[in-house]
Amino acid sequence: MFIKKILIIIQPVLAICMGLFIGLMIAYGLGENPWSVLKILVNGAFGSTHDLASTLFYTTPLIFTGLSVTIAFQCGLFNIGAEGQLLSGAFAATTVGILFANLGSPLAPFIAICASFIGGALWGFFAGYLKAKRGSHEVINTIMLNFIAVGITSWLTLYVFPNRGTQNPETQEIAAQFRVPSLFLTEHATVNFSFFLALLVAVLTWFFLWKTVLGYKLRATGQNITAARLSGISVNQMQILAMVLAGGVAGLVGVAEILGQAGKFRIGFSPEYGFMGIAVSLLGRNKPLGVVLSALLFGALHKGTMNLDLETENITRDLSLVFEALIILSVTAEGLWSYILERRK
Amino acid sequence: MDEQTLAVEFRNITKTFDNVVANSKVNFKVQKGTIHGIIGENGAGKSTAMNILFGMYSPDAGASSDAGEIKIYNTPVKWNSPFDAIAHGVGMVHQHFMLANTENAVDNIILGAEPVFYALRKLPSFFRLIQTKKAVQKLKTLAKVFDFEIDWETAIEDLPVGVQQRIEILKLLYRNAEILILDEPTAVLNPVETEALFINLKKLKEQGKTVLIITHKLNEIIACTDEVTVFRHGKVVCSLKTKDTSTEALAELMVGRKILLQVSVPPQKEFSKTPVLEINNLVLYSQKKAKKKLDHIGFSVLKGEIVGIAGVEGHGQSELAQILLSPNAKEFAIKGNINIFGKNILSLKTNQIRELGVSFIPENRQAQALLLDSALQENFLLGNHDKGELQFYNFLSFNKIKEKLLKIVRDYDIRPGNPNSLARQLSGGNQQKLVIARECYSQPKLLIASQPTRGVDIGAIQFIHKKIIQVRDDGAGVLLISSELEEILALSDRILVIYAGKIVAEFNRGDPKLSRIGYYMCGASERENVH
Numbered sequence A: 001m002f003i004k005k006i007l008i009i010i011q012p013v014l015a016i017c018m019g020l021f022i023g024l025m026i027a028y029g030l031g032e033n034p035w036s037v038l039k040i041l042v043n044g045a046f047g048s049t050h051d052l053a054s055t056l057f058y059t060t061p062l063i064f065t066g067l068s069v070t071i072a073f074q075c076g077l078f079n080i081g082a083e084g085q086l087l088s089g090a091f092a093a094t095t096v097g098i099l100f101a102n103l104g105s106p107l108a109p110f111i112a113i114c115a116s117f118i119g120g121a122l123w124g125f126f127a128g129y130l131k132a133k134r135g136s137h138e139v140i141n142t143i144m145l146n147f148i149a150v151g152i153t154s155w156l157t158l159y160v161f162p163n164r165g166t167q168n169p170e171t172q173e174i175a176a177q178f179r180v181p182s183l184f185l186t187e188h189a190t191v192n193f194s195f196f197l198a199l200l201v202a203v204l205t206w207f208f209l210w211k212t213v214l215g216y217k218l219r220a221t222g223q224n225i226t227a228a229r230l231s232g233i234s235v236n237q238m239q240i241l242a243m244v245l246a247g248g249v250a251g252l253v254g255v256a257e258i259l260g261q262a263g264k265f266r267i268g269f270s271p272e273y274g275f276m277g278i279a280v281s282l283l284g285r286n287k288p289l290g291v292v293l294s295a296l297l298f299g300a301l302h303k304g305t306m307n308l309d310l311e312t313e314n315i316t317r318d319l320s321l322v323f324e325a326l327i328i329l330s331v332t333a334e335g336l337w338s339y340i341l342e343r344r345k
Numbered sequence B: 001m002d003e004q005t006l007a008v009e010f011r012n013i014t015k016t017f018d019n020v021v022a023n024s025k026v027n028f029k030v031q032k033g034t035i036h037g038i039i040g041e042n043g044a045g046k047s048t049a050m051n052i053l054f055g056m057y058s059p060d061a062g063a064s065s066d067a068g069e070i071k072i073y074n075t076p077v078k079w080n081s082p083f084d085a086i087a088h089g090v091g092m093v094h095q096h097f098m099l100a101n102t103e104n105a106v107d108n109i110i111l112g113a114e115p116v117f118y119a120l121r122k123l124p125s126f127f128r129l130i131q132t133k134k135a136v137q138k139l140k141t142l143a144k145v146f147d148f149e150i151d152w153e154t155a156i157e158d159l160p161v162g163v164q165q166r167i168e169i170l171k172l173l174y175r176n177a178e179i180l181i182l183d184e185p186t187a188v189l190n191p192v193e194t195e196a197l198f199i200n201l202k203k204l205k206e207q208g209k210t211v212l213i214i215t216h217k218l219n220e221i222i223a224c225t226d227e228v229t230v231f232r233h234g235k236v237v238c239s240l241k242t243k244d245t246s247t248e249a250l251a252e253l254m255v256g257r258k259i260l261l262q263v264s265v266p267p268q269k270e271f272s273k274t275p276v277l278e279i280n281n282l283v284l285y286s287q288k289k290a291k292k293k294l295d296h297i298g299f300s301v302l303k304g305e306i307v308g309i310a311g312v313e314g315h316g317q318s319e320l321a322q323i324l325l326s327p328n329a330k331e332f333a334i335k336g337n338i339n340i341f342g343k344n345i346l347s348l349k350t351n352q353i354r355e356l357g358v359s360f361i362p363e364n365r366q367a368q369a370l371l372l373d374s375a376l377q378e379n380f381l382l383g384n385h386d387k388g389e390l391q392f393y394n395f396l397s398f399n400k401i402k403e404k405l406l407k408i409v410r411d412y413d414i415r416p417g418n419p420n421s422l423a424r425q426l427s428g429g430n431q432q433k434l435v436i437a438r439e440c441y442s443q444p445k446l447l448i449a450s451q452p453t454r455g456v457d458i459g460a461i462q463f464i465h466k467k468i469i470q471v472r473d474d475g476a477g478v479l480l481i482s483s484e485l486e487e488i489l490a491l492s493d494r495i496l497v498i499y500a501g502k503i504v505a506e507f508n509r510g511d512p513k514l515s516r517i518g519y520y521m522c523g524a525s526e527r528e529n530v531h
Helices: A002-029 A034-046 A049-074 A082-099 A108-134 A138-160 A194-211 A213-223 A225-230 A235-251 A253-262 A273-283 A288-311 A317-332 A334-343 B046-053 B082-087 B105-110 B132-145 B161-174 B191-206 B218-224 B247-255 B317-325 B350-355 B376-381 B398-412 B428-441 B458-473 B485-491 B512-521
Strands: B006-017 B020-031 B035-039 B069-072 B075-077 B090-093 B179-183 B210-214 B227-232 B235-241 B275-286 B291-302 B306-310 B332-340 B358-361 B446-450 B477-481 B494-499 B502-508
Touching: A002 A034, A002 A317, A034 A049, A034 A288, A049 A082, A049 A194, A049 A213, A049 A235, A049 A253, A049 A273, A049 A288, A082 A108, A082 A138, A082 A235, A082 A253, A082 A273, A108 A138, A108 A235, A108 A253, A194 A213, A194 A235, A194 A253, A194 A288, A213 A225, A213 A235, A213 B376, A225 A235, A235 A253, A273 A288, A273 A317, A288 A317, B006 B046, B006 B210, B020 B046, B020 B210, B020 B227, B035 B046, B035 B191, B035 B218, B046 B179, B046 B210, B082 B090, B090 B161, B105 B132, B105 B161, B132 B161, B161 B179, B161 B191, B191 B210, B191 B218, B191 B512, B218 B247, B227 B247, B235 B247, B247 B458, B275 B317, B275 B477, B291 B317, B291 B332, B291 B477, B291 B502, B306 B458, B306 B485, B317 B332, B317 B350, B317 B358, B317 B446, B317 B477, B350 B358, B358 B428, B376 B398, B376 B428, B398 B428, B428 B458, B446 B458, B458 B477, B458 B485, B477 B485, B485 B512, B494 B512, B502 B512
Parallel strands: B020 B235, B035 B210, B035 B227, B090 B179, B179 B210, B306 B477, B306 B494, B358 B446, B446 B477
Antiparallel strands: B006 B020, B006 B069, B069 B075, B227 B235, B275 B291, B275 B332, B494 B502
């Protein structure tokens, strides 16, 4: 029992090391010194206040999408649609910020945050409804809804709220009173209020799933849908609820990006946060605390590898992506690790 | 004992899984040309031993001095897979048949051992043409030798289980098996099919084959075996000649203490004769195949009464239990009426039906009742999650849940009883006790118990039976659905026999005509009312 518990902790660490090792070997093959590559990685992620801020900036959306995948997963659903949900949420926040520019209430940011959540929740609801009531598989639903979200938000950006002042594919700026406060006021102030919102949402997710009756019903549905149904839980409702919450939490990425960072909806702002959320959730073992930690790792990795591009001669932007992907791959190849660990017997 | 005629010999075989000793120094011998019974409770190690013999597991190596060995016909063998085992003439019929349901008997039997044209035998498999004619010929001769009746052309799914089992046996004979292992062969058979199986086994014996049969039904051991080996806690307790023993003696050897094979059922208490459950003219179609699953069923369960539904599995019992809990299930179409406490439930949801005081023990605890990867407390909570006494201001109070669970663990003797251990870590008997404890926690007024003792050891069976009687004596109605005839006969105050979705007979406790129940289970005649 004890050994098993240790293995559960060791396994991801081992995986990270393995991925790093392979990546460093490739760097070595390209003529880089592995030791200095490693140093650049760590310094790039945590070396200065500015670097740390950047790391946390990338971490924040990943916490949201990771939690989104986790909530759905606890209900037995595989949410591939966090990407579409976050676009929907972000665009909802933008819309509110633009349309209600005259609203002077101090509650304005709060309203915009709610809009993010509701936008994402709506997108999640579609997937949940189709799954629960029509029986179509959530993986297909959510993938298709991703395409629709990309299409609709792009169209709205370019034709309904375009920023006429630039050539960039982006909307007008939202009114200033909707913005959430920034922290770490360095030159490129990056981390903002949304990071703390993400931590709060992680705690709330944990509390909801493990301390409330509704959360229990949701998890029971995920563990054994037949047993849940026979014990009187309305599993259809639970599935819809899970997808609504998952979508809503993914939609909160809009708080980080629109209300915190850019102040406008830029087409293609998300470097696939939604899909990375799947890996974040898996690595975090589908638990909120694990999600926060693994999002931090992914954020650090993202920032660190960006520096590899800048500070080394032979590792280009593309290769740094390979580096990142290698670590993610080795981490998520869970079956491989249990296989290797069990082979010893 | 004449050493020449030994078919199988286990000497000091040990097998451990992750520190759990499944088999510890197992020794036993099986004579050639005999039927040898292997009995033991769940987890006693009998399946492990047979899986070793069948090549599925290899035994622990151990130190060279006390290393165990398996001898087949006095030759030590060591094999790594079932292929090695079958090459040595050892084959196994699993409890759940390994047949391709849409193919016919011939195709199923030759699968993996297809006779091919000699000239093509070295070519890649794509070019190796199958000599089906030759296969059919060989099979028909085999069937004749052992006097097996088999329909060769029909798809497996349309054949009765008894025939499917014969096909499984023939599959082994086709591969020249000399030693056949049968795992719980009678679990899926009705009494008539069981008898036919025993006759077939005796024919195999006459032809010099050796049969090992794993079962937990003691009377079958007495009926068909020559010798019997008893497993307990991973060890062999003893091997006996069947004619020198009895069911009672074997039960004691299996459990390690004296036990009563049947609980004594006190007479029914007097309750007002109000019906708890009434079913009128119920017809049920499955949506998918438009097949009639239940056909004009009508009966009632009264307060303080156990009504047993006897019948071979797959005759509509599962569907019956299912619609009582979820009459709105999409996969069914219903005609007729179901009333619980006089209330029509057809439009109700599962939680509303449960709120009426209905509890349900599903037939498959792992698939339908438990959250295997969750802690005991979460499993106990399932279905009780809305109860105020387990909450703290509408939030779950794990302190209160734990407290109630610990009481249940004591009352039901569930081991291990740590509220945080996972349901998966419990043995089948303890899992079942947990389910029953949970379902009885809310003091049901109607208990629907479907196969309540399936795959459960004798000790736990006794406990569960007592519990069901206690529920009855507390004034609830009990609908007991079981394919274990013994269980139905022992517990039920009234017995209904179901066949092909129809109730074909009804008996009261102690009815002299009960001796003929086996024939009704095979669809002998129309409903017979004995009032």
